[in-house]
Amino acid sequence: MKLLIYCLNYAPELTGIGKYAAEQAEWLAMHGHDVRVITSHPYYPAWRVADDHCGWRYQREQRAGVTVFRAPLWVPHTPSSIKRLLHLASFALCSLPLLAAQWRWRPEVIFLVEPPLACSPAALAFARLRHCKAWLHIQDYEVEAAFALGLLKHPWLELAASALERHALMHFDRISTISSSMLSLARRKAVPDERLVYLPNWADLAIAPSASSVALRSALGIPAHAVAALYSGNMGNKQGLEILAEAARLLAGETGIHFIFCGAGPGRALLEQRCQDLPQVHFLALQPAEQFPALLGAADIHLLPQRADAADLVLPSKLAGMLASGRPVIATAEAGTELASLVSQFGIVTPPGDAQAMVRALQALAERPARRGLFGAAGKAWAASHLDRHAVLARLESELRRLTEGGGAGTRGTTLEGLGEK
Template sequence: MKILLYCLNYSPELTGIGKYTGEQARWFAARGHEVRVITAPPYYPAWRVGAGYRAWQYRREQHDGVQVWRAPLWVPSRPSGLKRVLHLASFAASSLPCLLAQWRWRPDVVMVVEPPLLCSPAALLLGRWTGAKTWLHVQDYEVDAAFALGLLKQPLLRKLACALERHAMAAFDRVSTISEAMLRLARDKGAPEARTQLLPNWVDLRAIRPGRGSLYRRRLGIPADATVALYSGNMGNKQGLEVLAQAARQLRDRPDIWFVLCGDGAGRAALEQACAGLPQVRFLPLQPASRFP
């Protein structure tokens, strides 16, 4: 089967949507499917394009049996509401030639990973041209999140975004998402129940198990018998990580409780400032799987 994945985030990003989409593509390829990916250069969660890549460059790669087409995008150093919209729109526009080039390849399945929702109309068009089944996989309801967090406030923009979302939910042959609550929301937004599918994210229990962190404890100077609260992932606005800073400050006189905050993102600098002077807090960049003890 020929499977086309159309996604903003992909490997080698270590967290978030890119991690799961990369693993999914490799899983398909390992089972004999012909897989192509249209994506952007890696930039998340640091909001900086990764080493060896350029923001405004088209390039093609081959990894683990997957053919990857990367399209340019604009990456704001300080993402705000309008900047995020322009960021997503830049990829939707620049990736369009890559998507249309798949017409000759004629995929059997076109799978779009949301966000960005802006990529859905072109994917539906390609599916119609080629006869491919279309699949929308929702990792995050970006429209709801943007307005709930106050990143976007314009009523007209919300009306247009919700209209696009309702159309996408009704038009795709399959709509999946990562939790039961999000699946119910997809149906509320117009996805026919018969076309919806639960597709939760996953974790490799063989690689990540409690009680194997002694090496990191030694590196970070954490006592072997201390209790460690670990956060790993994106450090943005919607994660609410200021709660961890508040908890660490309230527990600053408890040498048996430590906090390890691992990741990057638009909110990391503010989080580091909130934790300044706390002896039992350690910050780390995202750690590749090869460093797991």
């Protein structure tokens, strides 16, 4: 099968959408498919093009059996609302020549990852003109999220973006997304079940505490008897990171609880500023892929803050690794959201923005190692049953074959309770 993956983010980015896009492309290539990728230069989550890349050049490279084409793009240092739009528009425009260059190659499926939705008109036009199938994979509902989080505020922009989204949802042959609540939202947007596919973000099930985990804690100065609470990932607008600094300050007198904040993004500088006089708070840069399991294994508790206005528009991709690590999770989420329903099985859910509630949850788990063990074991078992990389991607491969062979519907009524249920 010839597959063209069209995505803004890709390896060597270490977190978020880029990580999953690359693992998907490489798995499909390893299983005999001819895979090409149109993407940008790596910049996320630091919002700065990597030192070994030039953001103003076109580039072609081979990565793990995948042919990768990189388009120029503009990356703002401080991604405000208008700057974000220009950033996305720069990729949508600069990637057009790379898309046109695939005309003679003629893929059987063009697989667009949202965000950015701005690439959907070109992807659909290419698919129709070259008589190939078009698949839209929604990692974030970027239109709703942008307005809910206040990233975009102009009504005319909302109208235009909503019209663009409606057009995409009406015309792509398959629509997939990463959670049951996001599938339900697609249904409410009038996408029929026969075009919907559940495609969750998977986990590395081999994650476990190791000698490297112990060494990492020691290097940070975390005592062996202390409980380490970890946040790792993007430090941006959707996370509500201010609650982490508030919780750390409220626990400043408790030397038995330490915090590890690992990541990059526009919110990191402010988080560091708020925690600068707290000796039990430790900051790390994003860890290389080979070190990431050791980082997760170094934690006793995982922290998953999320703003209330992002509920059910995104499902944090970092949750998969948290569950696979066998550690409990404390998440901030509104009752009744999918994130709250899921995490309540493997940890504690607290209201968004309530630092006192997060502190109480941390203290409760810190004082009860047996409870931490039960939550962690339950999360690891759930991840093994639902988020195994090979199982998820084998199912994607099957759906791609059905689509290209003129097969039937996507996955009806699939929920997080059972991968592949009908």
